[in-house]
Amino acid sequence: MTILDKIIADKYKEVALKKSIIPVSQLENSVLFGRKTSSLATALRESTTGIIAEFKRRSPSKAVINQSASVQDVAQGYEHAGVCGMSVLTDGKYFGGSLDDVLLARASVQFPILRKEFIVDEYQILEAKAHGADVILLIAAVLTRNEIKSLSEVAKSLGLDVLLEVHNLEELQKSIMPSLDMLGVNNRNLKTFEVSTDISKELSNHIPTDFVKVSESGISSVAAIKELKPFGYQGFLIGENFMKTENPGGSALAFINELKK
Numbered sequence: 001m002t003i004l005d006k007i008i009a010d011k012y013k014e015v016a017l018k019k020s021i022i023p024v025s026q027l028e029n030s031v032l033f034g035r036k037t038s039s040l041a042t043a044l045r046e047s048t049t050g051i052i053a054e055f056k057r058r059s060p061s062k063a064v065i066n067q068s069a070s071v072q073d074v075a076q077g078y079e080h081a082g083v084c085g086m087s088v089l090t091d092g093k094y095f096g097g098s099l100d101d102v103l104l105a106r107a108s109v110q111f112p113i114l115r116k117e118f119i120v121d122e123y124q125i126l127e128a129k130a131h132g133a134d135v136i137l138l139i140a141a142v143l144t145r146n147e148i149k150s151l152s153e154v155a156k157s158l159g160l161d162v163l164l165e166v167h168n169l170e171e172l173q174k175s176i177m178p179s180l181d182m183l184g185v186n187n188r189n190l191k192t193f194e195v196s197t198d199i200s201k202e203l204s205n206h207i208p209t210d211f212v213k214v215s216e217s218g219i220s221s222v223a224a225i226k227e228l229k230p231f232g233y234q235g236f237l238i239g240e241n242f243m244k245t246e247n248p249g250g251s252a253l254a255f256i257n258e259l260k261k
């Protein structure tokens with residue numbers, strides 16, 4: 001069993017438990033549920049830098065990254081740095097995150113917020129909206145085409161953007177559909193944790209031009225982004241490279257300033 005299999009098996013149990021505690025009606029009646037969302041895809045199309053900065057305390061591949069950072073401070077630092085949006089890991093068991101992190105980030109900044117989660121049920125999309133997220137992630141490796149279709153259509157009906165993540169051509173080809181906004185290529189193989197931006201380069205030609213192309217994971221230098229841009233990438237999701245420092249916002253600012261040179 002891979003770590004991804006374990007995460008997904010736990011996720012089904014977690015969602016079933018949450019559904020039994022918090023009914024859908026409570027999510028739909030929350031103040032933030034009616035909030036007008038903002039589009040990350042639009043922000044990326046209009047940006048020259050395209051950075052989506054992540055808040056991640058720990059991960060299965062790296063263990064502890066940053067246990068002491070405050071999500072509000074990091075969100076405000078990222079906003080000051082000029083990122084296009086922020087990805088917030090909400091899985092508790094493997095990443096040390098929670099939906100409260102999305103709420104706190106939402107209260108601190110205006111830019112689009114991605115709920116970074118292993119989504120297997122539309123309930124989690126309602127949770128994302130109720131906690132102030134603008135974007136959800138769907139991972140092709142753990143969903144069928146029909147599931148991607150129904151989950152992405154629910155998200156679109158709520159005004160949320162959808163980032164669909166793939167790691168190989170098969171996942172990409174089964175996933176292309178109009179209810180997606182962004183196609184993300186994860187440079188990290190979630191089964192082996194190997195990281196290489198070559199996969200973003202290899203898959204770029206297979207991504208139709210109507211989707212915003214995002215390269216995710218393992219990006220730690222401006223040079224890597226400059227190499228990926230000619231392949232049509234407009235978004236770059238960066239987590240550990242910022243979060244491992246004492247001041248993730250300051251690190252993002254220095255990175256973006258160097259990228260603009």
Ligand SMILES: O=C(O)c1ccccc1NCC(=O)[C@H](O)[C@H](O)COP(=O)(O)O
Nearest residue numbers: 059060061190216217218219238239240
């Ligand atoms: O980061 C992991 O170890 C991981 C393991 C299993 C599933 C997902 C995982 N990460 C989620 C992400 O996609 C990354 O946090 C994100 O793309 C940022 O990556 P990085 O810049 O390498 O921190």
